[in-house]
Amino acid sequence: MAELQSPSSDQHATWRPPSPTSYLLQIGFVGLGRIGYLMARNLAQHCASNKFPPLLVWNRTLEKSENLLTALGQAKIRIAKDPEQVALECDVIITNLANDAAVKSIYQLFTAALTLTPPTHDKLFIESGTTYPSLAGELHIVMTSIPHSHFITCPVFGTPPIAEKAQLLLIMSGDYSSKKLAARLLVPAIGRKIMDLGENVEKAPAFKLLGNSMLMGSLEVLSEAYTLARKSGIATDNVHDLVKEILPSPGLIIYSDRMANDRFDASNGFALEGGIKDASHVRRLMTQYHSPMPVIDTVHQHLLTTRALQEQKEQNGEATFETLDISGFIAGTRVASGLDGFDKKDT
Structure with a gap:
């Protein structure tokens, strides 16, 4: 209705x-x-x-x-x-x-x-x-x-x-x-x-950015949890099962599955470039209203790192996906932890 x-x-x-x-x-x-x-x-x-x-x-x-x-x-x-x-x-x-x-x-x-x-x-x-x-x-x-x-x-x-x-x-x-x-x-x-x-026509776009900040912040938490699990020897399947138990949001479960299995193809998802654009808008809105959102600053950093990694793979002819899904920004978290950005099997 x-x-x-x-x-x-x-x-x-x-x-x-x-x-x-x-x-x-x-x-x-x-x-x-x-x-x-x-x-x-x-x-x-x-x-x-x-x-x-x-x-x-x-x-x-x-x-x-x-x-x-x-x-x-x-x-x-x-x-x-x-x-x-x-x-x-x-x-x-x-x-x-x-x-x-x-x-x-x-x-x-x-x-x-x-x-x-x-x-x-x-x-x-x-x-x-x-x-x-x-x-x-x-x-x-x-x-x-x-x-x-x-x-x-x-x-x-x-x-x-x-x-x-x-x-x-x-x-x-x-x-x-x-x-x-x-x-x-x-x-x-x-x-x-x-x-x-x-x-006021500006309110709906602001609300959309607010919603996207919630999504991106949640994905950052997931990416950090998956990376820590990998470093500590916990199987990604176990992490994904836990997400389904304690964070039973359909959207988060979809992105959790993509992170768990390196399914970073954006043909049926939200492209990384769109995430960078939205995170940049949220950061601008944060500045305008003096309202810090530290998690979005981190998200933005990991998005940019992931884009740089993807561009390097494209230059070397090694890119697996033509367009990278936003869930791929787990690569930024992985690299910060000394792991391969796009290969969860790397140890």
């Missing part, structure tokens, strides 16, 4: 879908990364089942758009020639991009297109990636200065397997009416629940 805050109260109120809109919305999706692709796929299927027009998608790498079209067909997917087409043709535009620079670039294209051809009816822009909070504030000012244009933030929590099942946790902030429309479109199409952080 989606929950949204009333604009006149800080208390959460159960949200119920409004009556259907008077016309069928054209929805667009920009950014088909590991999570974005699955979000777009599920949303396209939802649109088709509700007789909405085919989802209009754009991705920097055309192949991903073509793969989605091949998987779902022309009745569910259309490929835009550029981001500007998405901004001009769609009523609701969802972006899910890799980093702040990519977000800025795409929204600059949106702004240019809509300035040249001002919209004549309402448009809602939904940014769903993990960005620094102040960027959301900047985008809100720019987008809402365009006639009939609205902007909210909606970062998501969940791994690709969670996204696959449309079970993402959605974090929303922004204008109440816009969030209400977004909730009707996105739950249960791509997510299982909404947490509403109020009308």
Whole structure:
């Protein structure tokens, strides 16, 4: 059930879908990364089942758009020639991009297109990636200065397997009416629940960084425990069994398994580069609010060490994985203890 805050109260109120809109919305999706692709796929299927027009998608790498079209067909997917087409043709535009620079670039294209051809009816822009909070504030000012244009933030929590099942946790902030429309479109199409952080669009991105800091801090503890176990002669299987007993979080169990078995392939996970970006954002937020989080400083150090180790292996033609999962930052902990970073069997 989606929950949204009333604009006149800080208390959460159960949200119920409004009556259907008077016309069928054209929805667009920009950014088909590991999570974005699955979000777009599920949303396209939802649109088709509700007789909405085919989802209009754009991705920097055309192949991903073509793969989605091949998987779902022309009745569910259309490929835009550029981001500007998405901004001009769609009523609701969802972006899910890799980093702040990519977000800025795409929204600059949106702004240019809509300035040249001002919209004549309402448009809602939904940014769903993990960005620094102040960027959301900047985008809100720019987008809402365009006639009939609205902007909210909606970062998501969940791994690709969670996204696959449309079970993402959605974090929303922004204008109440816009969030209400977004909730009707996105739950249960791509997510299982909404947490509403109020009308300030910077709050949801800040909350997402807070959540990621919890995850990364937990992974640091796991990586240190696995490394100490290895040095003291305790089997990794025993450690993983203990994690399942005393830390029975599905996410932690998945990452524990990856650390225990050196399964550092990010094709179905969270890439190391994303972890570095998020840890950097959290550290910046810590500085802004004078709120130390020493574990994140350590996480950041181990992420950078792991990236350096991976780059060295790539240069030597020894890299095992094309893209390293964030769980691979256990390599930084191992190296600090005098062990091989990527081989748990090394003694």
